Amino acid sequence: MEKKKKFPYAVNHPIVMDMQPGKYAFCACGESYKQPFCNGNHGDTGMLPIIEVVEEPQTVAWCGCKRSAQGAFCDGSHKY
């Protein structure tokens, strides 16, 4: 049986987006094909989305590699 790839939709760079105020569910498991956001595919991964609130319009660098120590936000970990 083929081993399932860990974090199949993770990318090796931040996902930079202009965000409007609101509540966002960041995909922590890497299984969502709607990166960087959860689409419910975490299923049996044992992981849940990280809920973040954006208070005002701003540019956000979401973590694309799923290794950031800052949770949903890029901390440069993709470089290492």
Ligand code: FES
């Ligand atoms: S699909 Fe990844 S946390 Fe929900």
